[in-house]
Amino acid sequence: MRYLIGVDDTDNSKSSGTAARVRRLAEWLQADRLADPYGITRHQLYAHKGISYTGHNTSVCLSLEAENVEAVWETARDFLALEAERKAHTGLSLSRWDSVSRDVMEFGRRAKTEAVSLEEAEAAALRSRVRLVPVHGEGTGMIGALAAIGLHREGNDGRFAWLPGLPELQGRHPIREILDNTRIDRVCAADGTELPVDTVVELGEGTWPLLRDGQATLLVEEKKHGWYALDKEQVKSLSD
Numbered sequence: 672m673r674y675l676i677g678v679d680d681t682d683n684s685k686s687s688g689t690a691a692r693v694r695r696l697a698e699w700l701q702a703d704r705l706a707d708p709y710g711i712t713r714h715q716l717y718a719h720k721g722i723s724y725t726g727h728n729t730s731v732c733l734s735l736e737a738e739n740v741e742a743v744w745e746t747a748r749d750f751l752a753l754e755a756e757r758k759a760h761t762g763l764s765l766s767r768w769d770s771v772s773r774d775v776m777e778f779g780r781r782a783k784t785e786a787v788s789l790e791e792a793e794a795a796a797l798r799s800r801v802r803l804v805p806v807h808g809e810g811t812g813m814i815g816a817l818a819a820i821g822l823h824r825e826g827n828d829g830r831f832a833w834l835p836g837l838p839e840l841q842g843r844h845p846i847r848e849i850l851d852n853t854r855i856d857r858v859c860a861a862d863g864t865e866l867p868v869d870t871v872v873e874l875g876e877g878t879w880p881l882l883r884d885g886q887a888t889l890l891v892e893e894k895k896h897g898w899y900a901l902d903k904e905q906v907k908s909l910s911d
Contacts, residue, residue: 673709673768674737675823676747679730679815680762680808681755690731690832696750697733697833705742709734710854712882714822714829715911716782716815730815731832732823740765744802751806762812764820765802771824772799779821782814783828792817826885830910834887837878843897846870849889856886861901866891873899879906 678696681689690713697708711733718728737743744765755761766775778795781787792814796803801820803813822828831837836853846858847868858872859865866872872891878900880889890906891898901909 672737672740674706674735674740674743675766675768675771675820676733676735676743677730677764677816677819677823678733678747678751678762678812679819680760680812681751682759689729692751692754693731693733694833695754696747697735699750700735700737700743700746703746705739705746706735706737708835709736710834710887711832712819712823712829713832713910714779714783714815714819716818717784717786728815730812730819732819732829734768734823740767748804748806755807757807760808760811761806762810762814762816763802763804763806764796764813764816766799766820766824768824770800771820772801775799775801775817775821776825777821779818779825779828782818783822787814787818789814823882827883828910829882830906831880831882831887834880837880840878841874841876843871843873846872849874854887855880855889858889858891861890861892866898870898873897875900875902877903879903879910881906881910 678693681692693711700706711731713729713731716728751761774795789811796817834854857865880887890901
């Protein structure tokens with residue numbers, strides 16, 4: 672069964688970010704044969720001087736397949752309790768894929784454009800029967816954790832911070848090979864046109880697919896010598 676795990680506020684200005692920690696969590700769950708990770712998305716939330724956040728006010732969502740959700744939940748809590756910075760206000764959320772409600776999706780959309788409260792997050796989670804808990808501190812990261820689940824499930828926000836198979840695939844590859852060896856669902860030109868699978872694409876050291884229409888979508892552009900994945904700055908301009 673497919674689940675979504677939302678995490679926010681695990682770091683400080685000198686430590687590795689939340690996406691890096693959640694990637695280690697995904698690898699831990701996979702190594703223990705508790706889950707099959709699909710990928711991690713990064714979501715930009717409302718950045719305002721009245722909101723406390725470390726760098727950019729982003730939260731992340733891990734999508735995975737699992738049978739024993741209780742073991743996944745307990746492992747995620749234990750991992751974050753151990754790995755998150757002690758002075759952070761870490762929040763953790765979990766929902767079954769097909770149980771994410773319109774209420775939670777709307778909460779995610781609001782969190783991108785306005786300051787939402789911890790009380791609102793807890794109320795939305797309770798109405799939707801989504802698990803939502805503090806791990807460290809005041810647990811204000813629960814706001815971003817819930818928002819990440821809603822935004823990922825709605826399927827048109829953010830970019831992938833990690834996809835299985837993608838970091839190992841660099842250089843020039845036919846799209847067919849990219850699809851066969853990663854969790855990327857489609858490769859499209861910047862205007863959204865899906866390219867034939869025999870098209871050869873150049874992948875750099877860093878490749879950041881977007882989450883669009885519920886799919887991991889790699890955007891590419893045609894240059895003089897072929898097709899190239901959009902660079903990080905281009906992707907950021909489309910996803911933040």
